[in-house]
Structures are given as structure tokens and as C-alpha cells.
Amino acid sequence: MDLFTNKTITFIGPGSMAEAMIAxxxxxxLAPAGNLIASGPRTERVEQLQAKYGLTPMTDNTxxxxxxxxxxxxxxxxxxxKVMQGIKGHVDxxxxxxxxxxxxxxxxxxSGLGCEAVLRAMPNTPARIGEGITVWTAxxxxxxxxxxxxxxxxxxxxxxxxxEEEDFLDKATALSGTGPAYVYLFMEAMVDAGVHLGFxxxxxxxxxxxxxxxxxxxxxxxEDERHLSRLRNQVTSxxxxxxxxxxxxxxxxxxxxxxxxxxxxxERSVQLGSGSDRKNLK
Numbered sequence: 001m002d003l004f005t006n007k008t009i010t011f012i013g014p015g016s017m018a019e020a021m022i023a024x025x026x027x028x029x030l031a032p033a034g035n036l037i038a039s040g041p042r043t044e045r046v047e048q049l050q051a052k053y054g055l056t057p058m059t060d061n062t063x064x065x066x067x068x069x070x071x072x073x074x075x076x077x078x079x080x081x082k083v084m085q086g087i088k089g090h091v092d093x094x095x096x097x098x099x100x101x102x103x104x105x106x107x108x109x110x111s112g113l114g115c116e117a118v119l120r121a122m123p124n125t126p127a128r129i130g131e132g133i134t135v136w137t138a139x140x141x142x143x144x145x146x147x148x149x150x151x152x153x154x155x156x157x158x159x160x161x162x163x164e165e166e167d168f169l170d171k172a173t174a175l176s177g178t179g180p181a182y183v184y185l186f187m188e189a190m191v192d193a194g195v196h197l198g199f200x201x202x203x204x205x206x207x208x209x210x211x212x213x214x215x216x217x218x219x220x221x222x223e224d225e226r227h228l229s230r231l232r233n234q235v236t237s238x239x240x241x242x243x244x245x246x247x248x249x250x251x252x253x254x255x256x257x258x259x260x261x262x263x264x265x266x267e268r269s270v271q272l273g274s275g276s277d278r279k280n281l282k
């Protein structure tokens with residue numbers, strides 16, 4: 001807790017990801033509840049967080065950021081401009097700004113707030129249970145202490161990966177940030193196939209969920225053969241059922257579809273970051 005003992009951390013946008021970070025900070029005893037502030041337009045929401053975590057609730061963003069050492073921006077991308085306009089000039093110029101907003105660049109946040117110490121991060125939804133992966137980077141003006149503060153904040157969400165180049169944040173948005181959607185779609189397709197085979201949906205879901213969970217656990221614990229293609233080959237006997245299934249997946253362009261989907265998500269993230277809302281629908 002040493003890093004945050006005398007630091008005030010303000011969360012602008014008290015949504016599920018901000019709550020995940022708050023819960024993680026308290027669970028890991030990284031910061032005391034008395035140092036945390038949650039600010040948003042809905043009184044009932046911030047009071048709910050107060051009752052649950054003992055933090056300070058506010059509905060005035062300008063008052064919430066006053067004297068804050070760390071300001072976490074967790075609003076929706078379309079709300080960011082208005083929020084920054086409202087708090088610009090009220091944030092301490094030496095405060096660390098942590099943004100978990102998709103597409104918002106360090107440059108746009110720095111100019112929008114008049115602050116130089118900006119850290120940009122891309123978590124994913126498993127962060128809500130402390131099992132996420134967050135890719136992040138920081139402006140060169142972020143001090144060593146602020147760098148460690150940022151890292152500690154993000155560990156509250158799960159694992160973290162620091163990258164030197166900001167462009168990797170848009171790439172991470174497409175790969176790990178959006179990644180859970182691909183996984184759930186794949187699982188949903190497997191469940192539907194199970195129902196088509198004759199299983200009840202409840203049993204099909206049980207089979208698919210445990211198969212995915214067990215496969216990931218097996219990968220994690222199989223240190224000697226932690227290579228995806230090798231693990232796949234272990235269950236792919238020549239002329240067997242797995243070989244037949246994989247043949248049809250490859251014939252249908254399974255790998256290409258995944259790759260093109262991730263690339264499309266990356267391009268969309270870049271568009272959002274540039275302020276463009278144009279979509280290329282094909």
C-alpha cells in the first residue's frame with residue numbers, strides 16, 4: 001500500500017470496469033478506501049459504490065478531481081470530450097491520468113486536459129473478476145513513481161503487459177480487448193451444434209464451458225509442451241474425429257475469418273481514435 005498511502009485516486013465514470021479496479025485495489029490492499037473517489041452523474045450509482053466499498057461518492061467531476069494524485073478516466077468514448085472539457089483546468093498538472101477508454105490517444109487526452117503524465121490502458125472484460133489482461137503504455141513524461149503507480153493500479157484487474165509503442169493499444173483492443181467476444185461466439189456456436197446433436201441446451205453449455213476451461217488449464221499446467229499446435233495434435237489422431245472436424249474448419253476458412261475479424265476490429269479502433277465514425281460494411 002506504500003505507493004498509494006497518501007495518494008487520492010479519483011475514478012471518473014463509475015461503471016463496471018472502474019468498479020473492478022476499485023474492488024481489486026481493496027482486495028489486494030493496494031490502497032485504502034478512504035483514498036478512493038468515484039464520480040458520475042447518477043447519485044444512486046456512486047452511493048451504491050460507497051455502501052459496498054466505503055469510498056467517497058461524488059456527482060461533480062470538477063470537485064472530484066481537485067487535489068487528486070491519480071485520475072482514472074473510465075467513461076464511454078463518446079462522453080470523453082464533454083468530460084475533459086468539464087474538468088480541464090481543475091486537474092493538477094502533475095497528476096497521473098490513467099485512461100481505459102478505447103481509441104482515445106495519449107495526445108488527445110493530454111491536450112484535452114492540459115496534463116502531460118498520461119497512461120493509456122486496454123483491459124478486457126475478465127478484468128471484472130480480477131482475471132483480465134491489460135495492455136498499457138505511458139507518455140515519456142510519466143515519472144518512474146507514476147509508472148509504478150500505474151502498473152499497480154492495473155494489476156488490480158489481473159495480468160498486465162507494458163508496450164513501448166502506443167499503436168499496440170489499438171492492436172490489443174482488437175486482440176485481447178475484443179477477444180472475449182470471439183470466444184463467446186465460438187462457444188455459442190459449439191453449444192448450438194450440441195443442441196442440434198440432441199443435447200439439452202443446459203448440458204451442451206456445461207460440456208462446452210468445461211471443455212474451454214479445462215483446455216486453458218491444461219495449457220497452463222503443461223509447461224513442457226506449452227505450444228498450441230502441439231497440444232492440438234495430441235487430440236488429432238490420423239483419420240479420427242478431430243482430424244475430420246479440423247479439415248472442415250480449415251476448408252471453411254476458419255483461421256482466415258478469425259484473422260480478418262481481428263484486423264477489422266483493429267481498423268475500427270484506429271477510426272475511433274481519429275474521431276472518425278465511418279464504417280466500411282462489405
